[in-house]
Amino acid sequence: MISNERFAGIRAFVQAVEAGSFSRAAQQLGMSPSSVGKAVARLEQRLDVRLFHRTTRSLSLTDEGLAFHDSCLRALRELEQAEAGLAERRSQPAGRLRITVPVLLGRDWVMPLLLQLAAQYPALSIEAQFSNRPVDFAEEGCDLAVRIGLLQDSANLAARQLGVQHLAVCAAPAYLAQHGAPATPDELDRHACIAMLRDGRPEAWKFQDQQGKLRDVAITSRLRLGHLEAVAQAALAGHGLAQLPRWLVETALASGRLQMVLEPYATAGMPLYAAWPASRAMTARLRLVIDTLREHVPPGLQADRP
Known part of the structure; x- marks a missing residue:
């Protein structure tokens, strides 16, 4: 079982990467910069590898640090999913949901619905990215995507059609x-x-x-x-x-x-989908967002349009 000291080192390391410096990481963690630096140093000593290139003005990851950071993020995501699974037993959507949506459609339709859900479910955390490019679910850690058009990687995805863009x-x-x-x-x-x-x-x-x-x-x-x-x-x-x-x-x-x-x-239109990795379990928060999108499709996107 992982000790508190080892977990503290991993936590300090991940926060330092995200913050870009030990001092900013210390502020976010409520620790002193020296404590963060020592925690990372002990982690490097235990792993017998250097994770950061350090100078007086910058902090950057070594190749080993980059690989370790990716592994840490995957492990933390699994912990988040475990926490969300416990919350589901109370039938209350909780935990973090990462969603990517097309820029205009996301702004005008999806975002107002997400804000309503955020107000209704305080335990639900939402990260929304606005982009018209296809998302790499594994690379970007995305849970759900709203996509327009046929799904090219449908073998790896589960999907529900939301409507049609005419x-x-x-x-x-x-x-x-x-x-x-x-x-x-x-x-x-x-x-x-x-x-x-x-x-x-x-x-x-x-x-x-x-x-x-x-x-x-x-x-x-x-x-x-x-x-x-x-x-x-x-x-x-x-x-x-x-x-x-x-x-x-x-x-x-x-x-x-x-x-x-x-x-x-006029063409028959392009299908509009909610898509997510087929390998992931359907959590309460994921089901909530998908069902909300399906229930509030604007008239201009409904599938029975001419």
């Missing part, structure tokens, strides 16, 4: 009054189109023909913008046509500030 080609009424509306995707080259930049390249627009075949259409654009909200703003200002997630422009469509075109060519 795309809408739309423009301001003033633009359509002056230039007319395209009747087919082939007429887009006669219009001003506002492109979404993805990894530095304009994203092709997606359509479905009358036979149900998916088709990507490369558009010619004068405005190429790297943020969906910026694309929506340009469309609202009358700069041309834009293909945008339906949920993002739902209010503008309902108020008439934007109008949809090319509706017969």
Whole structure:
């Protein structure tokens, strides 16, 4: 069984890595800097390895320290899961849940729900990352991800579909009054189109023909913008046509500030999933967040949309 002294050394080591210095780690642990330094030194002596490169101004991990830190984090996560398992016996969601969500969708839909859960369950701790890139669950220690599109690594994941992201080609009424509306995707080259930049390249627009075949259409654009909200703003200002997630422009469509075109060519949409590692047990906190997301899907993301 691990002694208090050994555990104190591991705790001081992990905190020093996260804080970046012994002095900041000492403040966070309520210890003196010398006590933290001695605890780490005893840990290094016991392991017979140097964990840190030390100078008067900096603290950095050795290769051995980096590997040991990764092992410590995995062990601490297992301890957290053990604590959460005990809390589940009281049917009270507790412990830390790490979730990653798409930037805009996470801000507008997921985050308000997480804040409600944080207020309702004081024992629940939430870490939310906002990113549009796929997450590496094992590397990043993530518990849950909200993903748009097909799951490429589905063999290692468990998932529940939350809804569908539909795309809408739309423009301001003033633009359509002056230039007319395209009747087919082939007429887009006669219009001003506002492109979404993805990894530095304009994203092709997606359509479905009358036979149900998916088709990507490369558009010619004068405005190429790297943020969906910026694309929506340009469309609202009358700069041309834009293909945008339906949920993002739902209010503008309902108020008439934007109008949809090319509706017969709209795709069936991309599935929206809550995904988590299949190897992990379903904890009360994970179940709570998934169920909350499923119960509060916005109208613009519901699966029965046209």
